[in-house]
Amino acid sequence: MPRSTIRVVLIAILLIPPLNCFAADTATLVLAIKAVGREGRGNREANQAVVELSQQDVSALPAVLRGFRDANPLAANYLRGAVEAIADRTLKAGKPLPKESLEKLIRDVEQDPRGRRLAYELLVRVDNSAPDRIIPDLLLDPSPEFRRDAVARLIVSGEKLLKDKAEDDAKAAFKKALSGATDDDQVKTIAKQLKGLKEEIDLQKHFGFLTSWRVVGPFDNEGLKGFDITYPPEEKLDFAAKYEGQKGEVAWDKVATDHEYGIVNIAKQIAPHKGAAMYLTTEFHSSAARVVEFRLGTPNAWKIWVNGKLLFGRDEYHRGMAIDQYRVRGELKPGANTILLKLCQNEQKDDWAQRYEFQLRVADLSGLGLPSQPAQTTSQK
Amino acid sequence: MLFRSLVSTFAFGLLLTATQPVSADWRQFRGSDSSAVALDSKLPAEWVDGDKPQNIAWKLKLPGRGLGSPIVVNGRVFVTCSSGFAQDRLHVLCFDAAKGQKLWERQFWATGRTMTHPKTCTAASSPCSDGQRIFALFSSNDIVCLDLDGNLQWFRGITHDFPNCSNSLGMASSPIVIGDTLIAQTENDADSFANGLDVYTGESRWKRTRPKRASWTSPSPLKDSVSGETLALLQSSAGVEAVKPQTGEVVWTYKSGAATIPSLTVSEGLAYVPSNGLTVLQTEAGKSEPKQLWNVAKLGPATPTPLVLGKKAYVLGGAGVLACANVEDGQTAWQLRLEGPFTASPVATADRLYFVSETGVCQVVQIGGEKGEVVGKSELTLGKNEPADLIQSTPAIDGNALFIRSDAFLWKIAETK
Numbered sequence: 060m061p062r063s064t065i066r067v068v069l070i071a072i073l074l075i076p077p078l079n080c081f082a083a084d085t086a087t088l089v090l091a092i093k094a095v096g097r098e099g100r101g102n103r104e105a106n107q108a109v110v111e112l113s114q115q116d117v118s119a120l121p122a123v124l125r126g127f128r129d130a131n132p133l134a135a136n137y138l139r140g141a142v143e144a145i146a147d148r149t150l151k152a153g154k155p156l157p158k159e160s161l162e163k164l165i166r167d168v169e170q171d172p173r174g175r176r177l178a179y180e181l182l183v184r185v186d187n188s189a190p191d192r193i194i195p196d197l198l199l200d201p202s203p204e205f206r207r208d209a210v211a212r213l214i215v216s217g218e219k220l221l222k223d224k225a226e227d228d229a230k231a232a233f234k235k236a237l238s239g240a241t242d243d244d245q246v247k248t249i250a251k252q253l254k255g256l257k258e259e260i261d262l263q264k265h266f267g268f269l270t271s272w273r274v275v276g277p278f279d280n281e282g283l284k285g286f287d288i289t290y291p292p293e294e295k296l297d298f299a300a301k302y303e304g305q306k307g308e309v310a311w312d313k314v315a316t317d318h319e320y321g322i323v324n325i326a327k328q329i330a331p332h333k334g335a336a337m338y339l340t341t342e343f344h345s346s347a348a349r350v351v352e353f354r355l356g357t358p359n360a361w362k363i364w365v366n367g368k369l370l371f372g373r374d375e376y377h378r379g380m381a382i383d384q385y386r387v388r389g390e391l392k393p394g395a396n397t398i399l400l401k402l403c404q405n406e407q408k409d410d411w412a413q414r415y416e417f418q419l420r421v422a423d424l425s426g427l428g429l430p431s432q433p434a435q436t437t438s439q440k
Numbered sequence: 441m442l443f444r445s446l447v448s449t450f451a452f453g454l455l456l457t458a459t460q461p462v463s464a465d466w467r468q469f470r471g472s473d474s475s476a477v478a479l480d481s482k483l484p485a486e487w488v489d490g491d492k493p494q495n496i497a498w499k500l501k502l503p504g505r506g507l508g509s510p511i512v513v514n515g516r517v518f519v520t521c522s523s524g525f526a527q528d529r530l531h532v533l534c535f536d537a538a539k540g541q542k543l544w545e546r547q548f549w550a551t552g553r554t555m556t557h558p559k560t561c562t563a564a565s566s567p568c569s570d571g572q573r574i575f576a577l578f579s580s581n582d583i584v585c586l587d588l589d590g591n592l593q594w595f596r597g598i599t600h601d602f603p604n605c606s607n608s609l610g611m612a613s614s615p616i617v618i619g620d621t622l623i624a625q626t627e628n629d630a631d632s633f634a635n636g637l638d639v640y641t642g643e644s645r646w647k648r649t650r651p652k653r654a655s656w657t658s659p660s661p662l663k664d665s666v667s668g669e670t671l672a673l674l675q676s677s678a679g680v681e682a683v684k685p686q687t688g689e690v691v692w693t694y695k696s697g698a699a700t701i702p703s704l705t706v707s708e709g710l711a712y713v714p715s716n717g718l719t720v721l722q723t724e725a726g727k728s729e730p731k732q733l734w735n736v737a738k739l740g741p742a743t744p745t746p747l748v749l750g751k752k753a754y755v756l757g758g759a760g761v762l763a764c765a766n767v768e769d770g771q772t773a774w775q776l777r778l779e780g781p782f783t784a785s786p787v788a789t790a791d792r793l794y795f796v797s798e799t800g801v802c803q804v805v806q807i808g809g810e811k812g813e814v815v816g817k818s819e820l821t822l823g824k825n826e827p828a829d830l831i832q833s834t835p836a837i838d839g840n841a842l843f844i845r846s847d848a849f850l851w852k853i854a855e856t857k
Contacts, residue, residue, distance in 0.1 A: 097601045099643040106594045106641060113591050132551040133597050136582075140592025143546050147590070173549065207525060242525040358608075371603070375629040378608035378654070384555050 085119045088112040089126035092137045109137045113144035120145055120181070121160040127174030135173050146181050156185050165193060172202035172425070179205070198239035201425050206239045214248055221252070230256045237265065241426035243382050266382070267420040267428025268321025269341050269398070273298060274314045277335030279305040280403045285336040286360050286374050292338040293364070296397065305335055314339070318418075320382060322356075325402065326415040334406040335415075340399045343421055344432045345391040352424060353398070356384040357417035360403040365389045366396055376405045377412045383426070391421075466512045466836040466843075468568035469614035474660045474706060476747050476787045478837035483789055484855050485804045485816030490823070497841065497852040498540030504531050505847050506563035507783070507830075508576075508614065512537055512838035513569045513588060519850055520576045522562035528554045530562065532576050532584060537838060540852060544590035552580035552599025556610030559830070561847075566614040566658075566834070568622070570639055579611040581626050585642060594642035598624070604631035612656040616672070618685035621645055623672045627655040634659070634674050636688050646688030651678040657703040664691070665709030666723045673711055675704050680713055682723065682730070692730045694721055702741040702785075707748035707767075714741050718755060718770065736770035739763060745785040745834075747793065752807070754793060756782055762795075762805065764812055774811045778803050783832035787842075796820075796835055796844055800828025820844065820851060 091108035095101040112123065123142055127135055146156060161182045165175050182189045194212060197205035213236035220229035230253065237249045237260065250260045263270055278290045291302050298311045316323045325337055345351075353363060353370065358380040362372035371387045404415045421429045470476040487495035504521030511518050515538065521531040528550040534543045554562045556579055567576040573593060576584045581598035599605050607628040615624040622637040627650045636645040657675040662682060664671050671682040671691055680694040698704070699714035706712070710733065711721045718739035721730040739746075742758040752773065753765045760780035764773045784796045792815070793805040804816035820828040829847045836843040841854040 099596065099641070102594055102596075102642050109592050109594075132549065132600055133595055136548045136551070136584075136595045136597075137592065139548060140546060140586075140595070144591055147544060204524070244525060373604055373630055374652075375608065378629065379555065379557060381555055381608075384608060385553075 085112070085115060085122045086126075088115075089123060089138065092141075093126065093130050093134045095131070095133050095137060105134070105137050109141050112138075112141040115141070115145055117145055117149040117154060117156060120157060121164060124161075124164055124174040124178050125170060127171035127177075130171065130173075135171075139173075139177055142177055142181070146184075150184065156181055158182060158186055162189070162193070166196075168201060172200070172205075176202050176204050198235070200239075203241060203425050206425070207242055207245065210236045210240045210242075210245050210249075214245065214252075217249075217252060221256075226256055230258055234258070241266075241422075241428075262319040263321050264430065265428060266321070267422060267430055269343065269419050269421070269431070270317075270321050270323075271315045272313070272323060272339040272341045273311050274325075274329065274337060274339045275302065275309055275311045276337030277305040277309070277330075277332040278302075278337070279334070280336040281305075281334035281406065283360075283374070283403075283405060285334075286362075286372075286401075286403050288336075290336065290338070292340070292399065293401070296340060296399070305332070321418045321420065322416050323418070324416040325404075326413060331413060331415065332404055334404065336401060336403045338399065338401055339417075340397060342431070343391065343396045343398055345393060345396060345429075346432045347393050349391050350388060350424065351391055351429060352422050352426075353387045353389055353419065354383045354385070354422050354426075355387065355400075355417060355419050356380050356382050357402065358414045359417065360405075361417070362401040363387060364397075364399040366392065367399075372401075374403075376403075377407065377414065380414065380416070382418065383420075383422075388424075464838060465514070465569075465571070466510075466838050467571065468511060468616050469509055469566035469658050470705070470745060470785060470787070470834060471837070474616065474658075476705070476745070476785060476834070477749055477789075478787070479790045481789045481837050482840045482855075483792070483794070483837065483842050484853060485792070487802075487818045487853050489819060489821045489828075489851070493856075495853060495856050497854045497856055499852075500535065500540055500542075500850045502533070502845070502848055502850055503545070504529065504563065505561040506845065507560060507612075507832040507847065508563050508845075509566035509834045510836045510843040510845050510850060511567055511569055511574075512836055512843065513571060513574070516543065516588060517836075517838075517843055517850070517852075518567055518569070518574050519845060520563040520565075520567050520578065522550075522554070522578065526554050527556070527562040528580070530576075530578050530580070530582060530584070532567070532574065532586060532590075534574075534588070534590060535850070537841070537843075537852070546584075546586060546590050546592070548582065548584055548595070550578060550580035551582055551597035552578075553606040553608070554580050555608050560610045560612065560832075562610075564610055564612040568615050568617050570617045570620070573639060575615055575617065575622050575639070577613075577615045577624055579607075581605055581611060583615070583622075583624060583637070583642065585639070593640075596637065596642045598626050598635065602631050602633075605633065606630070607654050609654065614658040616659050616661060618661050618670050618672055621685040623659045623674075623685060625650065625655065625657070625659055625674060627651070627653070627676060629654050634683075634688075636672075636685060645686060648674075648681075648683065648688045650674070651676045653677045653700065655700040657698075657700060660704055660706050660711070662706045662711055662723075663709055664723050666725045667691075671723075673704060673706070675713065676700070679715065680704065680711065680721065680730075690728075692723060692728055694719075694730050699741070701743050703745045705746050705748055710748075710767075712746050712748055712753055714746070716740075718746065718753070718765075720767075720770070734770045736765065739765055739770060739772075743783050747786050747788055749788050749793075749807070754786065754788075754807075756786065756795070762793075762812065764807070776805065776812045776814070778805075778814070779817075785834040787835050787837055789837070794835060794842060796831055798831055800831050800846065802844070820846065820849075822849070
């Protein structure tokens with residue numbers, strides 16, 4: 060919606076008496092908020108709209124919560140601010156929240172996960188039986204927060220069964236919990252319990268780590284200059300080619316990892332190169348075109364291309380490494396997709412600056428690991 | 441009749457004003473003027489936490505982690521927290537300062553990266569206020585603006601807008617307000633810059649590229665002795681820039697490097713910069729570089745920001761040694777070893793310095809004599825025989841109360857007899 064149109068609509072709203080125009084007001088205000096964009100674009104209109112929306116009657120809540128669909132992350136926060144203001148004012152006035160509408164919205168997986176979660180948080184404020192009634196059904200929900208709650212209940216249940224010596228039932232509870240678990244703390248807890256029950260878990264497979272790669276390098280990154288230099292693998296992948304590298308001729312080789320979290324350790328598995336840039340590539344097979352997240356962890360500078368398109372790059376060294384440290388959204392095409400990673404090491408001599416490693420997985424937008432189709436063989440036994 | 445009623449209301453109002461302690465507010469990291477000093481406040485030297493608390497007015501459990509300082513505006517305490525497995529739920533809370541009652545809470549979703557070193561979290565920066573609004577900056581580089589009643593005014597996602605503006609160890613610089621501009625430094629190894637935002641809209645008035653190196657220091661307002669204007673001092677590994685808050689125009693640049701963790705402090709038109717130890721700078725008329733008044737290499741602060749009160753500068757070094765130096769020449773007057781470790785910066789009343797260690801040991805140092813003396817030592821606890829959780833937050837002072845926040849709790853320390 061053009062900014063000028065939004066302004067006209069907002070001015071019109073201000074001129075219209077507040078009675079009997081409630082539904083249109085809500086929708087228009089939500090729309091004004093959803094037009095907010097990067098670098099403050101649409102801020103003024105959104106600012107005015109959120110102030111107005113926050114004054115709406117409680118009956119507007121379901122419409123505002125449905126408005127989360129397709130809202131960008133900034134707009135979602137504006138909407139959240141309005142919803143909380145309306146709910147707080149309603150509860151302080153001793154009035155009820157629309158419980159039935161909220162629960163209906165929570166159970167509608169076509170609605171935005173953020174709006175559904177917020178509806179749940181409102182419902183729990185006025186209905187303490189809601190968690191028991193709702194959460195067990197949400198183990199595989201698109202919302203990671205709902206899944207986390209459902210997994211947590213199953214972990215508690217498994218631990219109780221274990222205490223009662225019902226090992227088979229406990230194992231079943233933990234395995235069920237794992238099916239929805241994406242947060243590493245929960246996965247670790249479940250894996251530990253299952254290991255105690257003689258059930259081995261393939262974490263590579265669970266998270267969807269990519270474990271087999273082709274690698275070439277090192278190329279020169281002394282003085283951190285190599286990060287911005289376009290070396291031949293960025294232009295064309297030719298596995299028969301040989302290149303002039305940092306210390307002489309280099310050629311493509313293969314590297315795989317059996318690390319349970321899919322960590323490929325260049326410093327240990329290849330060489331502790333310094334002031335270097337390495338390229339790694341692999342294929343990911345998708346059964347359909349879809350938007351996914353490439354989730355990377357590395358303490359090194361990096362760039363990632365998918366099917367020849369640069370998705371993102373970051374020139375930062377040794378500020379830590381964690382699973383899902385970076386989440387880069389990208390598109391997969393049906394069939395084989397080529398992932399190319401450039402990983403750069405600096406020349407720091409400190410003990411803590413010697414790590415040259417990464418882990419990469421492909422996940423859906425909620426964090427559930429996606430296997431390559433046909434599944435990439437994991438190296439875990 | 442009406443006139444009489446008005447007169448009596450007015451008289452009662454005057455009486456209340458006269459009998460209640462004046463609330464001075466503490467509107468940002470290290471106080472409204474970033475000096476960390478509340479000259480008129482009277483605080484207890486000691487207190488007892490636990491089953492039979494003394495001089496602890498109230499103590500609250502917070503809904504998430506955090507190390508940003510509390511701030512106090514118009515008798516209300518504002519605190520930020522983060523929660524969730526990924527620390528991606530952002531909280532802004534408002535409490536009644538007198539009773540500790542929660543007045544409201546708002547939550548938001550982080551739009552930027554939330555990975556941090558385990559010791560810190562997404563709620564690392566202190567919020568700030570212009571007296572009408574609250575501005576909360578998080579490590580995800582999300583900025584929330586609310587009015588004092590919790591109504592959202594605007595929201596900006598700086599990393600959402602500039603995806604390479606982040607730090608995997610976490611960000612921690614606290615924003616400040618000068619006039620009607622919010623100044624936020626989001627400096628890191630990749631896309632590093634500072635922003636001057638319109639407090640009414642959140643729109644950027646200016647965006648200034650900064651050195652590509654992580655910095656956790658906070659901007660400070662300097663009442664410029666030459667122009668009389670208040671400048672924003674931006675510290676980084678490269679040094680310090682003094683900029684005009686409305687435009688971001690650089691007035692002077694100090695190029696000899698500076699620390700990236702302890703922030704500079706300001707007093708009476710001078711900037712006390714953690715640079716090659718401690719370096720004192722002053723604006724020089726018509727010059728693009730400031731005048732260096734003195735530099736003392738051995739006065740380098742550890743994590744806490746130095747504090748200047750009267751004619752003395754107080755610097756907490758790495759081994760927990762407090763150095764008191766003369767502001768004229770930087771010569772050390774006395775030293776005192778304190779029980780650390782410290783992340784929180786000290787705060788002060790007219791004659792006392794307050795230090796809170798990471799483990800909840802609070803030491804009160806009497807100043808003004810030839811030597812400093814610890815006149816009070818108290819511990820904050822989580823319960824019987826359980827020390828406080830991690831405290832890295834700089835306390836706030838409002839009226840005759842001290843507000844301290846740990847990773848999970850908020851205390852109000854005040855005379856309760």
